[in-house]
Amino acid sequence: MGAISFKLIVFFVAALVVIVSSLLMTTRKNPIHSALWMILTFFAMAVIYLLLNAQFIAVAQVMVYAGAIMMLILFVIMMVSLDNGAQSEQKKISMNFTKKAAWSLAVIILLLELIFGALFYQTTAKIGSYPAEAVTSLGNAKTVGTLLYGQYLFPFEIASILLLVGIIGAVVLSRKSK
Amino acid sequence: MLQEIPASYCYILSAIVFVIGAIGAITRKNAIVIFMSIELMLNAVNLVFISSGNAFSSMDGSVFVFFVMTVAAVEAAVGLAIFVMLFRIRGAVNADEASLLKG
Numbered sequence: 001m002g003a004i005s006f007k008l009i010v011f012f013v014a015a016l017v018v019i020v021s022s023l024l025m026t027t028r029k030n031p032i033h034s035a036l037w038m039i040l041t042f043f044a045m046a047v048i049y050l051l052l053n054a055q056f057i058a059v060a061q062v063m064v065y066a067g068a069i070m071m072l073i074l075f076v077i078m079m080v081s082l083d084n085g086a087q088s089e090q091k092k093i094s095m096n097f098t099k100k101a102a103w104s105l106a107v108i109i110l111l112l113e114l115i116f117g118a119l120f121y122q123t124t125a126k127i128g129s130y131p132a133e134a135v136t137s138l139g140n141a142k143t144v145g146t147l148l149y150g151q152y153l154f155p156f157e158i159a160s161i162l163l164l165v166g167i168i169g170a171v172v173l174s175r176k177s178k
Numbered sequence: 179m180l181q182e183i184p185a186s187y188c189y190i191l192s193a194i195v196f197v198i199g200a201i202g203a204i205t206r207k208n209a210i211v212i213f214m215s216i217e218l219m220l221n222a223v224n225l226v227f228i229s230s231g232n233a234f235s236s237m238d239g240s241v242f243v244f245f246v247m248t249v250a251a252v253e254a255a256v257g258l259a260i261f262v263m264l265f266r267i268r269g270a271v272n273a274d275e276a277s278l279l280k281g
Contacts, residue, residue, distance in 0.1 A: 019195065038214050052183065052232040054231070065247070076258045110197070111197050144244065147237055
């Protein structure tokens with residue numbers, strides 16, 4: 001085993017794919033191309049989740065994000081902006097200096113908050129009771145399921161009510177008004 | 179035994195992806211692309227949850243990502259219904275021209 005293991009190489013390749021495809025996602029003019037790059041981002045992210053011993057979340061990522069949500073977005077792009085989807089970007093971004101500075105400050109604050117928050121919790125957090133070997137021997141999906149239907153049963157039920165509210169809201173919003 | 183990935187690499191990757199998503203959400207005009215950028219930011223946060231859950235041998239990260247995914251699915255359904263309605267009213271999904279609530 002060399003200095004860089006196989007797992008790390010896979011991580012770097014997946015991270016590169018995530019960064020490049022998310023950059024392409026935000027810069028493409030055509031929203032369909034953006035959506036397709038987004039799907040690639042989600043797949044590469046699922047590979048990283050697999051490397052981090054989260055098999056259940058990796059499968060859910062592919063099924064929910066790359067499957068359901070992106071398919072919905074593609075449908076809506078095709079319904080909504082067949083002819084003027086690409087043209088809606090024609091106007092150039094016109095921002096004065098103060099606005100630009102305010103936005104870049106906001107982005108920098110968000111970034112620093114994320115990094116310092118993660119580093120803070122890295123130094124202060126306690127070690128949990130689910131080491132990777134034990135979880136793998138029991139099964140990742142089984143462990144997540146036991147937690148969801150045990151300790152997190154109430155939030156799980158609230159999530160199902162939220163999904164119902166979302167369905168009803170989507171139907172009511174997109175119904176043709178008389 | 180394979181070597182584990184250092185959590186700090188994942189935090190850095192997550193920060194990069196989050197900032198790309200934030201810049202996309204700020205600079206783009208098409209509402210659907212803004213929506214996808216927000217999904218990208220959610221994914222960056224999910225990566226922090228998963229990697230710290232792995233680093234601290236805790237399953238709470240996976241459970242929270244599950245709930246974030248549920249909320250993202252609901253958000254997609256309602257948000258896309260709003261885009262369809264906006265398209266019916268305005269004929270385009272341009273976020274800068276959507277100022278109906280201004281009165």
